Amino acid sequence: MKMKLKSFLIFFSLLLFYISAKAGETDYKKCYDLFEQNRYSQSYQCFNSISKNSIYYPHSLYYRTIIKIKLGRIKPSDFDELIKYRNYALTHYAFFAGIRYFKRKGDYQTALKLADLTDYRALLEEEAPVLLKLKEDIYSYYGQTEKAKRMEKILANEYATSIPGMRAFFKNINYVSENKKLETIRKLVRNNRYKDVLRIAPYLKNKYKKYYYLALAYIKLRKYKKAWSYINYFPKTSDTFGQLIYIMYKRRPKEASNYIKLLHKVGNNKYASKIALDVMTKLFYKGKYYKINTYASYVRHPDYISEKHFLLGLLEYKVGNFENAADEFKTAAKYKNKDKSKIYYWLHLTHKILLDDDLSKYYLIKAASYNNPFSFYSIYSKKKLNVKKTFLDIKSKDLNLPLDEVLTFIYKLKQIGMYKDAYAEANYYYRRAYTLRDKLRLHQVFPELTTREFYKKKYRDLKMYGFSFPRPFQYITNEDIVYAIMRQESLFYPYAVSRSNAIGLMQIMPKTGKWIAMKLGDKDFDVEDLFIPEINIRYGRWYINRLLRMFKGNLFYAIASYNSGPRNVKKFLKKNRIRDVAEFVEFYPFAETRNYVKQVYINYVYYSE
Known part of the structure; x- marks a missing residue:
């Protein structure tokens, strides 16, 4: 009887906890909805009613602070309680808003205090440079040179592609490491900012990399004469010379024949073959089949011979010469190719049309025999043979790691539909997740953010690549x-x-x-x-x-x-x-x-x- 009573009391207490938690979620969401409707007075009263014991209390403090800033009623002392919750991203957003407010009002003393408390890592990538520049200005105003310099260095090293970051980068160019300069140049290249590349490249100590990026930038900016002055620095048979000529060809495709002949003449067959194969491919898709063989003779490098014969096989297949197509595909299979499944699948297809069922089935099985988890043809062949599982080795086991208070909070925010706030907290957690275990814990509650981590090549070897295939949204089943x-x-x-x-x-x-x-x-x-x-x-x-x-x-x-x-x-x-x-x-x-x-x-x- 006592055991039954004890079990009932435990169940009843858990039920009450669940009901109160649900009620807390409803109240908090209601407060947020009022805030979004710009009903600030009602929203403030609502957030003020959130209990200190509630998991939502740190964020309710943030919204109360923001409301006071919007209404112009904020006082320096209003930030005191927030200091206890500095492990939450939105706390730092509150500090950031406070810095801007008090600086605008001329209260630099309070702005300085908040600047010391604010962690730039809590902000999203596009917002962090603004905060760092703001902190730098405040520290400079108070003559705190070392702190101001530290903000400058962070801007120069981590956010060089932003406007304040670029200014800081050039101001500290002599102190920025060679690796950071290269990292910044690569980011600029990805964003097509070649004028900025021209500004930074001359500061590189490595002459080969300096001349490569100067040549690349001038090619992209269509200043070909200047580009050639740097291209000619490299040995004619080197990969770098070939790469730059290939990039030049991409910019000036009508000059393809001249570039192929040049590379062939100086003995750079690798890139002569690459350009020739690229031209062949373009001609194929434009339907200009009669010109393809002209360029095929220039594809001589072993890295590209297989792809040349595969393309010629596609051409013969397209025009209905299936026996010739089979011969070309067989020749392609003799040379090295990253995706042999592709070649064998097309042999399967060709022999199927030629009504040779035995050879057709043989080549399909051959195509499926390659266990390449990133090959369309390897996977499709397996599916065609009704193989139920393709590559079990890349799948990861379910996680069951304990969650801390912040991770539990992120999970709850996401559940009640406050995605923007949940993302901000998850991003801050991720920026501070130095161990693999921390990243895996975050993956349990916010896998859409950690996907970019587990997508990296190093995790393929660790059998964790499966974590880059999450199902993060509850409304998609x-x-x-x-x-x-x-x-x-x-x-x-x-x-x-x-x-x-x-x-x-x-x-x-x-x-x-x-x-x-x-x-x-x-x-x-x-x-x-x-x-x-x-x-x-x-x-x-x-x-x-x-x-x-x-x-x-x-x-x-x-x-x-x-x-x-x-x-x-x-x-x-x-x-x-x-x-x-x-x-x-x-x-x-x-x-x-x-x-x-x-x-x-x-x-x-x-x-x-």
Whole structure:
């Protein structure tokens, strides 16, 4: 009887705790909704009613502070309690807002105090440089030279590509390490900021790297005469010389023949072959078959011979010479190739058309025998042979690591739909996660952020690559294609913006977003809504399902349409009679889409397993 009573009391206490926790979540969300509606007085009273024992209390303090700043009623003492919660990102956002407020009001003493408390790592990458510059100015105002210099160095070393960071970088150029200079140049190259590359490259001590980046920048800026003055510094047979000529060719494709002849003349067959193969590929997709053999004779380097014969095999296949195609594919298989599965799959396809079933099946089995987890053809061949599992070795076991208070809080914020705040806290936690165990703990509650970590090559060897295939959103259950596309489009970064202005997790163009909103009846849609994961995913999911219906469930056509548009896919299908998926994948005219389809399918297979 006593045991039953004890069990009942434990159950009842847990039930009360659960009910009170749920009530706390509801109250907190209600307070936040009032804040978003600019009903600051009511919101303040609501946040003020949050108990100190509540897990939401640190964030309620943040919102109360921000409301006071917005209403101009903030006092320096209002920040005292926040100091206890410096392990929360939003606390540092409150300090940041306070610094700006008191500096604007001329109260530099309070601004200085808050500057000492604020950790720049708590802010998102685009916001941190602003804080660091602000702190530098305040420290300089008070003559705290060492602290100001420290802020400058952080700007120069970690945020050199930002406007304040670039200024700090040049101010401290003589103190910036060679590795940091190179790291900054590589970032600038990725962002096409070649004028800034020209400013930094002369400070490199390594002459080879200095001249390489100067030549690269001048090529990209179309100043070819200046580029040649640096290109000629390198030995004509070197890879660097070849790389720069290849980049020059990409900028001036009409000069391809001259570059090939030059490289061939100086004995740089590797890059002569690379350019010739590239030209052959372009001619193939333009339908100018009669010119291909002219360039084929220049492809002599062993790294490219296999791909040359594979392309010639595709050409013979396309024009209906299947026996010649088989011969070319067999020749391609004799030379080294990173993806032999591709060659054997096309041999399977060719012999299937030639009605040689035994050889066709043999080559399909051969294609599937290569265990390359990143090969479309290896995986597709396995699926065609009904192999249920493809590469178990890259899958990771479920985690069951203990969560601390902050991680529990991140999880709860995400559950109640406060994603922006949850992301800020997860990002701060990640910036301070120095051990693999800490990163794995964060992965349990916010895997979309740690995906970028486990996507790195080093984790493939550690059997942890599977952690880069998460299912982080509770409102998507079994829609593997949505996750497959999301992983390829943004690698789960909700605030991603492409060069073409595609936005968010599913990389939706603003124009497409407006059109989908109209179709779904979302009258209050704003382009910025695409940064909200739930909306972005809903729109992306609606669009991919529409494409699937349009192409009668054909996954490959739908994936290609998501990348290059349904009109292009329909146009291609109208002109080409497709008998096998591989024909669509290899004959589709856009290189980006061909690669996209392969990668999304690989993602889809891993998610579906």
